[in-house]
Amino acid sequence: MTASTGQSVPTIIIALDLPTQDAAESFLSRWPREKRPFLKVGMQLFYATGPAWVARLKERGYPVFLDLKLHDIPHTVYHAVKSVANLGVDMLTLHVGGGVSMMAAAREAAEASGAGTMRLVGVTQLTSTDRRTMNEEIGIPGTVGDCVRRYAGLAAQAGLHGVVCSGWEVPMVKQAMREASVEGIAVVPGIRPQGVASDDQKRVMTPEQAVQNGADYLVVGRAVLRADDPVRAYEQIQQDITKARRI
Numbered sequence: 001m002t003a004s005t006g007q008s009v010p011t012i013i014i015a016l017d018l019p020t021q022d023a024a025e026s027f028l029s030r031w032p033r034e035k036r037p038f039l040k041v042g043m044q045l046f047y048a049t050g051p052a053w054v055a056r057l058k059e060r061g062y063p064v065f066l067d068l069k070l071h072d073i074p075h076t077v078y079h080a081v082k083s084v085a086n087l088g089v090d091m092l093t094l095h096v097g098g099g100v101s102m103m104a105a106a107r108e109a110a111e112a113s114g115a116g117t118m119r120l121v122g123v124t125q126l127t128s129t130d131r132r133t134m135n136e137e138i139g140i141p142g143t144v145g146d147c148v149r150r151y152a153g154l155a156a157q158a159g160l161h162g163v164v165c166s167g168w169e170v171p172m173v174k175q176a177m178r179e180a181s182v183e184g185i186a187v188v189p190g191i192r193p194q195g196v197a198s199d200d201q202k203r204v205m206t207p208e209q210a211v212q213n214g215a216d217y218l219v220v221g222r223a224v225l226r227a228d229d230p231v232r233a234y235e236q237i238q239q240d241i242t243k244a245r246r247i
């Protein structure tokens with residue numbers, strides 16, 4: 001039996017970490033017309049383009065993950081999610097560290113806006129964080145895995161649809177969410193195909209490893225954005241995923 005038996009095929013999400021709308025459009029123009037990859041618009045591009053361009057991406061048929069990593073008081077997050085709900089995006093991030101009331105407010109706002117299909121996912125410990133940073137700088141004791149597992153349980157308790165974590169923690173976050181009666185999704189950044197530099201990421205995995213560990217979504221930025229042929233790099237990762245599912 002494969003590690004991913006019973007799951008749908010893991011989906012690649014391209015992190016459009018680019019500075020301007022022109023840069024993003026030029027990147028998208030390199031793709032075959034019929035291809036509509038799942039796109040992540042994060043802070044860099046969202047602050048540069050604004051919400052109208054994101055809404056247009058949706059109108060053009062792209063699945064969109066809006067990665068704003070909301071983290072504020074419950075009242076503010078409630079109203080932020082209400083504003084985002086109008087854009088029709090498929091996924092939105094918030095920080096689990098904001099607490100259960102903040103996450104529950106987000107869920108309530110999504111429901112009140114009729115944005116039932118927008119998946120709310122909680123960022124656990126960033127994949128750029130290692131144990132030393134977490135223990136000595138942030139002041140959270142224990143292993144990163146302990147913390148991520150605990151955060152996944154809190155996200156499920158608050159009614160989120162899943163979490164963002166590294167590939168290393170996927171089995172434990174799924175278990176933690178299941179214990180809270182949620183079949184939650186695992187969205188996994190920090191993906192590095194063999195031979196690609198880790199850059200600022202600390203908890204990295206290859207696409208094959210992440211899939212074998214049960215990841216539902218693989219978030220890939222620089223490995224595709226910096227490739228000489230981004231479409232080819234994306235297709236190679238897709239092949240890696242298919243291969244990993246056969247093992």
Ligand SMILES: O=C(O)c1cc(=O)[nH]c(=O)n1[C@@H]1O[C@H](COP(=O)(O)O)[C@@H](O)[C@H]1O
Nearest residue numbers: 015067125126127164189190219220221222
């Ligand atoms: O929420 C995210 O998407 C995210 C969470 C996390 O823990 N780590 C992380 O890298 N990300 C995002 O995933 C992308 C990873 O980019 P690359 O490291 O270039 O593949 C970036 O857009 C990050 O903002």
